[in-house]
């Protein structure tokens with residue numbers, strides 16, 4: 271197949287899923303064309319089946335906001351036509367699904383049919399999409415897509431709750447490449463971070479308010495009162511500076527390091543004992559799956575799609591949003607030396623259920639079904 275993939279090329283989860291899906295499809299022999307405004311961060315190598323088309327949008331003094339969606343739609347039209355694509359797969363509804371609708375209509379006027387699959391990732395529905403300033407366009411473009419997938423059952427449920435959806439929504443969960451995300455021998459790294467045998471706790475996110483960064487710090491501060499522990503914070507975003515200030519005020523800076531946007535997250539996860547994800551909303555929790563693949567148990571909230579990934583009392587624990595005391599209790603239970611290795615093994619076994627080799631054929635079959643239908 272010749273597939274066009276549209277996504278945000280940044281560090282966000284939806285961009286990572288889109289890029290890894292494209293890479294896996296290319297490995298299977300499909301020709302995959304990425305259409306984005308910059309090179310996706312995990313696509314920095316040469317492969318005969320992978321192509322990249324940059325969306326060029328020009329500014330003009332009249333535009334306070336350059337019309338990216340129009341430039342994207344125009345690029346989709348040209349790539350579909352010139353590369354003779356069979357299908358467009360857009361990740362994250364805003365504005366990719368509506369841009370794809372426009373491209374599809376332009377192509378139709380020229381006698382070209384292109385099926386469009388939209389994958390809903392989370393905040394495009396739960397946070398941004400349902401806002402009245404976007405809702406009518408999101409509803410319309412979901413209903414006009416030829417295929418719609420959601421990364422969890424909970425996200426599918428939320429989509430039907432918040433929008434007037436007349437289309438079918440198929441759940442295809444996110445996946446992990448276990449060749450990349452696996453526990454590596456990094457003992458020297460662990461020694462450098464935890465010289466006195468402290469337990470190592472990790473948090474990864476884009477540091478947005480929805481991730482509840484203060485809860486990460488508070489749970490860690492509680493754990494640290496009971497056992498020697500260190501915390502590594504990976505990623506960056508608006509909540510980072512307030513979090514650093516909070517650490518200073520709590521006097522725990524020496525035990526916390528902010529590492530910023532790291533490429534090789536799996537190296538850090540390889541030496542971690544526990545992963546914390548206290549999010550307010552989380553449609554899937556890809557960062558938690560990455561941790562589990564590296565044998566790291568997870569303390570999370572019970573929101574969104576997290577219960578579909580993290581299994582209570584098996585791969586970790588789930589608490590109500592903001593329940594710091596419960597998260598602390600659960601963390602200390604997991605970190606007990608009699609329990610830790612069991613949780614680590616369970617985390618890996620669960621992650622294996624999301625291996626890309628299991629999910630890729632599901633996407634391929636779905637594409638086939640959509641192409642046959644139109």
Ligand code: GMT
Pocket residue numbers: 281282283284285287362391392393421444476480551552553554555556557574
């Ligand atoms: O919130 C993020 O981490 C970014 C966002 C995105 O679209 O890039 O993530 C969403 O999509 C990820 C990939 O499907 C999911 O794993 C995340 O759970 C989801 N984030 C939220 O729902 C808050």
